Amino acid sequence: MKKVLIIEDHDSAIITIKDVLNEVFNYGAEFVVHKTFNKHLIEKEIEEHGYEFASLDLFLSGRSKNFSSIELCQKHNIPCVVFSANTPASVIKASINHGASGYVCKTSSNWEYQRVVQAIIDNIETPIYCNNAEKAISNQTRDDANLETMPELSGRQEQILKLFIAGMSAKEISKELGISIHGVNKHRSNMKRENGCSLNELIERFEFWDYKL
Template sequence: MIKVLLCDNQLLTSEGLIAVLRNAEGIEIIGEGKGIKDIKQSVINLKPQIIIIDPFYSHFSVDDIKSIYEQLTITKILILTNRQQKEDFIELINIGVKHYVCKECSYNDIIMAIYATAKDEQFYCKTTMQTLFGDQSLSKENNDSALLSVRETEIIHLISAGMTNKEIAEKLFLSIHTVKTHRKNIIKKIGFTFKNAADLVLYTSNLND
């Protein structure tokens, strides 16, 4: 059973989630947290596997999310929000958020997000991916991942893990020049550049779909 702590101060949202998840197989809402101190105490007392939280429309902040990650490492965080600003999402990704769905997503999306979060697998809903990348070539129909070689896909994963060109070269027994060439080819094939590791994490999650 996946034990969930719900942290959303919007009454309709929290009541709606409780109703939606009441009959979901393998999921149990064990409590609600109304503030950062309340959340931390609830984690100690109730030991939830997942915290579902909206850091933009509750009495929380991105710094609170960071604090939870740093202090409550055994609990996973699933962001459930209507906020679809790319800069906000990137800020959360950069502090470790790997699970993000918007409130307009389907029932199945929310359930799948909870299952993925429990396994610590990356999960970003389609609406979020669309907000971040628009109509850029990220769908399987456009065969972007098929254009990438096995080595290029491997390098994307290593970059998204935060590794430098030198570290990648050492791990794959390549020259730094070869790694740089692969990176240039990747950018040319997928049609856009990555400004930071967070963008690469998102692209990597799409390759793994």
């Protein structure tokens, strides 16, 4: 039996993932589902039992992008596909840069998801994209224009933004930094206002420049 890790917090998506992967693995897969990302717990499972494939969602409820799950799979040589509702080219490229073998948009058909996973399993040269992800990358002019401006952040703002990127909630960040939740949210609002964009757009710009520099 192939042991497969699924990190996904939507029940309908979990059903889709299991249906597709059962086809790929000829119903010879054992699925372990996590609706939240607990790095220490999942890494302990990997060390004790191992996984042979992983399907990852980057945006879990109440959290911003979390590339830590991809990095964990890369660390333990587990091929992984990102299955996400987010289609900006910058997010797709960042996922690949962090170690994902492929990217499938949730707007894709089950057949598209199966095609990408099968290609990864068959060791076809990666990264492998669904059609929608390929279109997003080929039409990235607008994304690139938005990324050209380096975000302006204070030291504390950058610290908080990095913790959001790591997948921490405002409550967890307040405990980590020893400040109030109100303080975390105020810094978040100021970052968005000062840079004239949403938190997700700010994260994309920050990650672009952090990777570029």
